[in-house]
Amino acid sequence: MFSPFLQPLVTVLAFSAGTAFSQDAVRPLVSRRVTEYLMPVTAQTHEVARVPGTNFLLLSQMSNSQLVKIELDPATEAPVAYQSFPMGESSQSGLHGVWPSAVQPGMMWLSLQSENKLLLVDPGDELSDSPLIIKTIDVPEPGNGPHSVFEIGNRVWAGLKVASEQTEEYYVFSADIDNPSDTILYPCLHSPVFIQEDPATNFIYVTQDAASAIMRIDTTTGETTQLPIPPSVGNNPVGMITASGPLAGLWFVLAGNSTGGTGSFGRIVSTGELRFFQLKKPNLSNNTALLHLADASTPGNPALWLLSTSLLSPNSPDALIHVKFNEAITDIVGEEYISMPTQNAMVHRVLTMEKTVMVSELNTFSIAQLAYEGAVAGAWKPAGTAEEAVIYDEAS
Ligand SMILES: *[C@@H]1O[C@H](CO)[C@@H](O)[C@H](O)[C@H]1NC(C)=O
Ligand SMILES: *[C@@H]1O[C@H](CO)[C@@H](O)[C@H](O)[C@H]1NC(C)=O
Ligand SMILES: *[C@@H]1O[C@H](CO)[C@@H](O)[C@H](O)[C@H]1NC(C)=O
DSSP, X not given: OOOTTTHHXXXXXXXXXXXXXXXXXXXXXXXXXXXXXXXXXXXXXXXXXXXXXXXXXXXXXXXXXXXXXXXXXXXXXXXXXXXXXXOSSSTTSOEEEEEEOTTTTTOEEXXXXXXXXXXXXXXXXXXXXXXXXXXXXXXXXXXXXXXXXXXXXXXXXXXXXXXXXXXXXXXXXXXXXXXXXXXXXXXXXXXXXXXXEOTTTOOEEEEETTTTEEEEEOTTTOOEEEEEOOTTTOOOEEEEEEEOGGGOEEEEEEOOBTTBOOOEEEEEOTTSOEEEEEOOOTTTTTTOOEEEEEEOOBTTBOEEEEEEOSSSOTTSXXXXXXXXXXXXXXXXXXXXXXXXXXXXXXXXXXXXXXXXXXXXXXXXXXXXXXEEESSOTTOOGGGGTXXXXXXXXXXX
16 A cells, blocks of 8 residues: 555656657667776786687786786676786796787797796686796897787797897897797887788888887898888887788877877888878867777778877876778778776777777776677767767757
């Protein structure tokens, strides 16, 4: 029985429900969310990669040289548990690079920057399995400080971030995987970071951050060429990827400096020419400092994920930006901004999964997962409200 006090209210509700003039259908909810997962507390959390064909991510924590193995829920790709393993001789070994091997499927490359070593490890089938070292490659003098590691064809590559103790120069290192005594050191500028091969020409390209230039290596002749970034566009090239399909070629981003970034990024086309793009959404793109990127293309929709970071300047936001291109890849036709929940996180790397996107947070020992439900990246309607009046029409 309703209390007499509630009765009038119940009558009113029943009346309005009965006379509703345009009842909408029940609809499933559409959402976009970023969830942060806390990792072991340490000063610097760096690179993240998936162990191919498994539900494990490997995350490097450089400041204590720990490798965090993260188990994912196979359906949602959400992290569910982790275990952390020390890598190297001590907490000062400087674990940084993490890269999957294709030559030895299931194995992962790691770099120990302070020990001048690359490791090939078997991460193990269970979360609690300690990574097993399969191969150790020593970086010879005068090389110093392998930072990010890559496998290209039958060779493993690393950018040597630290000035040589013998020559005070910087080098790009490569070694034959089957014959690790076959090593090459290419002198380069301060400081090599990402190394990628252009599949169209087989030239190797290397971003050099502080010198603000890209080095091209012809591995057949050993000849190297410097391609400077025009200062009017921005500076500090870091992240670089090889894309296929409509974006075919190499793409790199510019991380800016202590005053902020310019929201600029570029493409290396097969002629070797650098083509630049700049984010243009008013206010949201201000000072974006792009450190890393990933291919976000879906059939018929060429797109990139760009990661803006506060690592170099507190003026720059920590944000993931989805950028859509026109068919000819000459112009940006859509920008969706997703602020990371924790600013000053100094986000470091972005990794696309099958359904979701992961971001490592250097300063806040976290990994963030972006997930859409009932929507896809680049088509999030509220992202268009700044310019598209049509959104208001639909919402009214
Ligand atoms: C930082 O980068 C901007 C944009 O390229 C440039 O104008 C400025 O001179 C740079 N500042 C420093 C301190 O290098
Ligand atoms: C962003 O930059 C534009 C163009 O320089 C400027 O007009 C605007 O005020 C800036 N917005 C913010 C929030 O700083
Ligand atoms: C950008 O920011 C400025 C300063 O806060 C503001 O006046 C302007 O209306 C903003 N522009 C857009 C397109 O939101």
